[in-house]
Amino acid sequence: MKQNFTVRQGALDGVEAFLSVAQHRSFRRAAAELGVTPSAISQAVRVLETRIGAALFIRTTRSVGLTEAGERFLSRAKPAFEELVAASEVARGLGQRPAGLLRLSVPRAVVPILLEPLIASFCKAYPEVEVEIAAGKELIDLAAEGFDAGIRLGQFIAADMIAVPLTPPFRLIVVGSPAYFEGRSRPRQTDDLRRHACLRWRRSSGALALWSFNDNGNAIEIAVSGPLIASDFPTMLGAAIEGIGLAQLPEPIAAEALKAGKLVQVLQPFAPVIPGVFLYYPGRRQILPKLRAFIDHVKSRPAGDSKARVQDDSRRAGSGKRG
Template sequence: MKQNFTVRQGALDGVEAFLSVARHRSFRKAAAELGVTPSAISQAVRVLEERIGAALFTRTTRSVGLTEAGERFLSRAKPAFEELVAASEVARGLGQRPAGLLRLSVPRAIVPILLEPLIASFCKAYPEVEVEIAASKELVDLAAEGFDAGIRLGQFVEADMVAVPMTPPFHLVVVGSPAYLAERGKPTHPDDLRQHACLRWRRSSGALALWSFDDKDKDNDSGGAIEIAVSGPLIASDFPTMLGAAIEGLGLAQLPEPLAAGALKAGKLVPVLQAYAPLMPGVFLCYPGRRQIMPKLRAFIDHVKSRTAGDGKVQPGVGAKRAGPRKGG
């Protein structure tokens, strides 16, 4: 049969009074230490003895001593109570200043281009905070997995998360190496990709991601979103691998523009189909909505805001505009 380990209500009542009396061997001195009347101390100890079912003190008009039951209770209760007090002090300290372990769930691709300089400056500014980065392609449940916050592309921010922009919106760009484009030619329309070698990305759900475009040829002001199934020699589970393969001339890749920016600037990659590049919401720091945010997370949020203040304006709440959370990575 399953045992019930629940601590019953009031089980700790009177323990502090007992420990003070045992330390001073005096109800009067215990009362002075705890700032209550001697009768209140006496009543608290009496209730504790009734609940335990044994006398803890021997009392005379001249002295107070411990019974055998009192000695045994003291030997176990004193260190346990001291641990509770210490635990309270530790928790109180974490609630009053930025300190402790800050756990962040982030996409692998974000670490080198965005997070490394940010984390370096944060750690220098807040030496009492330890930062743990769990880099993964999967979108984990932040609360269930014990993370303080996560970093997400805007389209993957759940509606019940508080989102802080880390970048302005950016385009998904199709890129290829100069050598590849010289050999295969440049596509001029997304339909042309069917004749090209395309590097594909497998989502955490197992599905191959379609390539998304904004078809400017359609007769409306905002353009029309289209998705195309491409094919090619390589399937990867993260953007950096696709970036490296594109630089090596293995095929075309569709990547977040910030990730490809360095290679584009260096001439290692060339953009194509720029007129059809879809605009993405950007990258966000997100965390579960809470009434009270721990100082370590508040410090990181403020640090993110101060470091990204000049990156442009991004409307918050991107996740709330969708019908429901989008799964996959």
């Protein structure tokens, strides 16, 4: 079948001209209202009548009236066209100022330590924007699922995304509770983990994550075993605090428990550094003011903020390692 590479003439072509003529009962006054010539209005109406297949106006040298078909067309076309104009105004408003619903896909672990203070200050600064947070472990297609942006660890962001850093790079650390280490020797080498109960993390793909280490500049990964598998970092953190086993966690997530003495760190020399947490979105041309305002708000946060220190420049997510 031969493909048609032309765009079909729109069903709305000529409708605005028709409505203006119907309102004023005059082609000349309709032309003046729309800022075109009377002949252009007449041509638009003729094309509309041809497409519909019925005469919409009765024209004489002295007046313009509606046919029965014109009356029926007017009764349904006018409210529909007014609704379309109103919809255009709503969309135009969203394109001109920060307003509307901002949907963010985020991992549950970042909500209390990173997102809560950020969202609180953003909502105060932009009261016309509603923020919806969908917290989960899945790496989703932002466009297909209707999200404006997402927040993820840098290595899990696709290369075609624009990414803005929310945190500086941080370490993945191995921690355990004092109770867990009672009667056990602490691991000093990564091979010692074979004799320990290790909490494992299942990725959204279904695969069990290996533990990553830096051995004298060489990146290594180790398969560990243990009594518990979790799908999010908060669950692993809680299990480690309860003494179920060792956990490898992003350092910011374990920071409070370490400070409180609920956890202790081991294998410090082998802790790898990962890029950090990023806000990411599909492309610069598709940014509405609500998202631009959120990006600017992220960048404007104080550099000394210990929970979410932000750098001033955005970068292509593809510049780093991607998982």
